Amino acid sequence: MRDVPKLTAPRVTVARVPTDAPESDGTLQWDATTLVLAEIEAGGCTGLGYTYSDPAIGAYIRDTLAQAIAGTSAFDIPAAHRAMQQALRNDGRAGIASMAVSAVDNALWDLKARLLDLSVAQLLGQAQDSVALYGSGGFTSYDDDRLARQLGGWADDGFAFVKMKVGRDPARDPERLRVAREAIGTDCQLFVDANGAFTRKQALAMAEHFAHHNVRWFEEPVSSDDLAGLRLLRDRAPPGMAITAGEYGYDPWYFRRMLQAGAVDVIQADATRCCGITGFLKAARLAEAFHVPISAHCAPALHLHVCAALPDALHLEWFHDHVRIEHMLFDGAPKPSGGRAVPDPARPGFGLEPRRSEIARHAV
Secondary structure (H helix, E strand, O other), X not given: OOOOOEOOOOEEEEEEEEEEEEEEOOOOEEEEEEEEEEEEEEXXXXXXXXXXXXXXXXXXXXXXXXXXXXXXXXXXXXXXXXHHHHHOHHHOOOOHHHHHHHHHHHHHHHXXXXXXXXXXXXXXXXXXXXEEEEEEEOOOOXXXXXXXXXXXXXXXXXOOEEEEEOOXXXXXXXXXXXXXXXXXXXXXXXXXXXXXXXXXXXXXXXXXHHHOOOEEEEEOOOOOOOHHHHHHHHHHOXXXXXXXEOOOOOOHHHHHHXXXXXXXXXXXXXXXXXXXXXXXXXXHHXXXXXXXXXXXXXXXXXXXXXXXXXXXXXXXXXXXXXXXXXXXXXXXXXXXXXXXEXXXXXXXXXXXXXXXXXXXXXXX
């Protein structure tokens, strides 16, 4: 009988990478992004997973989740996932606890695929050979020249969709939209993301302004906790403008509430927040049951594989910060071609190998 590889306790590394310029959106400003890396060994292989958040997640993985999964079969991801959910019961499910579970769960999928010498996309079973990307950046801190160069560069590279941030200075947004539309031309779809910066009436008024520039995607026009407000925007937004949200979902019940409220045209999920690939698949099944398509938020190297396994995945977010970090800290991070990306079947797991010296240079 074949020996079943058992999980060891995760090793955790935290890396804080400065941005290449000041960045802000409608409700937040930042100058660095933190990646929490979890690595788990079993059967002579090492799986890696990560999340983007506070360094405190590293301590939570070491102190709480490690003992919950140690000794579990590396093939039994549902058992390990359930053990982690039980371990966090008294600590609060949403937020840091679920993001810690996400990093470990992602590592478990990477590990299992490596043990079987498959990519994660092959392990899940592919429904798409390649996944569409949308270029995402256009921060409110950018001047018009940088905004045009970034969004126009993606359009020139064949991206069919690009997204910019709005909401910090609503009086400036119409001019910024004009600059963006001029840079990307008429064949590329323009998305905007307010990060919940507007009130309901502000968002309705801005939607009319955005329609003049053929904006097709209005993300978080109001707080994602305001499901009635999102539904109002969905009902009254100009034709052809999708209302989207969901990136702050930490569990299946969050996505179910949003879908039951009829709040979005497209639901977004993030495997670095919603309890990993396991949680993302649950969100996708819920979305399918409500006939709502799904899109992946950020972390493109992880989401490429799970989106390739989902026939209803529209695209994934080619987020400027995370693209920089994943190419900086890992070999094998995906590269776009004509606005799409393909999981590499020759590289097992997520296809990533840590660049140890670069990670050490940014280690917290």
